[in-house]
Amino acid sequence: MSTELNNPKKIEDVLNSLDGIRRAKAPDFFFTRLKARLDSEFDFGGGPLGRLLAKPALALSLAAVVVALNLAVIMQFRHQEPSLMGDYQAVAAVDYTIGTYPVYEENPIEP
Amino acid sequence: MNELELIQQLRAGDELAFKKLVETYQDMVYNTALGIVQNPEDAEDVAQEVFIQVFRSIDQFKGDARLSTWIYRITTTKALDHIRSRKRKKRFAFITSLFGPNDELVHDPVDFHHPGVSLDKKEEAALLFRMINQLPENQKVAFNLHRTEGLSYQEIADIMGLSVSAVESLLFRARQNLRKLLEKHFDQPGNAQKR
Numbered sequence: 001m002s003t004e005l006n007n008p009k010k011i012e013d014v015l016n017s018l019d020g021i022r023r024a025k026a027p028d029f030f031f032t033r034l035k036a037r038l039d040s041e042f043d044f045g046g047g048p049l050g051r052l053l054a055k056p057a058l059a060l061s062l063a064a065v066v067v068a069l070n071l072a073v074i075m076q077f078r079h080q081e082p083s084l085m086g087d088y089q090a091v092a093a094v095d096y097t098i099g100t101y102p103v104y105e106e107n108p109i110e111p
Numbered sequence: 112m113n114e115l116e117l118i119q120q121l122r123a124g125d126e127l128a129f130k131k132l133v134e135t136y137q138d139m140v141y142n143t144a145l146g147i148v149q150n151p152e153d154a155e156d157v158a159q160e161v162f163i164q165v166f167r168s169i170d171q172f173k174g175d176a177r178l179s180t181w182i183y184r185i186t187t188t189k190a191l192d193h194i195r196s197r198k199r200k201k202r203f204a205f206i207t208s209l210f211g212p213n214d215e216l217v218h219d220p221v222d223f224h225h226p227g228v229s230l231d232k233k234e235e236a237a238l239l240f241r242m243i244n245q246l247p248e249n250q251k252v253a254f255n256l257h258r259t260e261g262l263s264y265q266e267i268a269d270i271m272g273l274s275v276s277a278v279e280s281l282l283f284r285a286r287q288n289l290r291k292l293l294e295k296h297f298d299q300p301g302n303a304q305k306r
Binding site for chain 2: 007013014017019020041
């Protein structure tokens with residue numbers, strides 16, 4: 001019975017327990033530790049270019065452009081290869097009179 | 112140095128301006144983070160992330176709000192991200208513990224004691240923070256900004272991007288929920304206040 005009577009008061013005491021609370025202070029040497037973390041991620045001495053390149057969006061975009069250029073060159077090279085091979089085959093066929101028809105074809109194509 | 116000059120120098124990458132910024136706002140950021148994450152080491156981590164974010168994004172600050180409003184916004188976002196990350200790690204740890212060699216119980220975290228609370232109210236405040244931890248995110252943020260930072264409804268509305276009436280409603284519901292949680296707590300045997 002006494003516990004039920006006391007609960008509302010206790011609840012109010014708890015709800016009001018933050019009255020007059022003071023702001024917690026940042027730990028000592030907070031800036032020193034923050035600066036150390038920043039220095040490991042950025043370079044304050046890098047100048048405008050360094051700061052620009054430190055922006056993740058820009059750095060990732062540049063990397064994507066480099067990868068795309070490399071892929072484009074690789075794809076172009078792969079696309080060219082069969083025709084080059086075809087040229088080499090045609091030249092070799094003429095030089096060595098190699099027929100491109102099966103031996104027993106009815107209407108062989110003469111070189 | 113007024114706020115506009117500070118922002119201009121920050122955009123220019125001035126290291127002294129950054130130090131001035133940190134010195135001006137470090138307690139505000141740390142205290143806000145501490146009320147939400149309820150752990151001093153985590154609060155310092157969050158506070159560092161806030162200033163790193165400010166340093167990275169100062170060019171994007173439009174100046175349509177006060178600098179402190181913007182920094183509060185980043186702080187509450189980073190603090191909530193930290194809590195979500197902590198919950199994910201706990202969930203993962205629980206799953207891995209099912210298959211591990213040791214069946215370890217997941218213990219409740221130690222009660223959080225805010226350093227700014229007076230001695231005579233420490234135990235009640237620790238209980239209140241435990242209940243605050245169970246509030247929905249928006250109510251938790253609004254309640255912390257109001258009670259631990261002493262911000263007005265208008266200031267909280269500016270930070271959270273809400274109307275003043277929405278903030279009033281959030282704080283009303285927060286208080287109601289806290290009351291229900293405390294009633295449930297005191298109804299449990301062993302927790303009731305006895306004469």
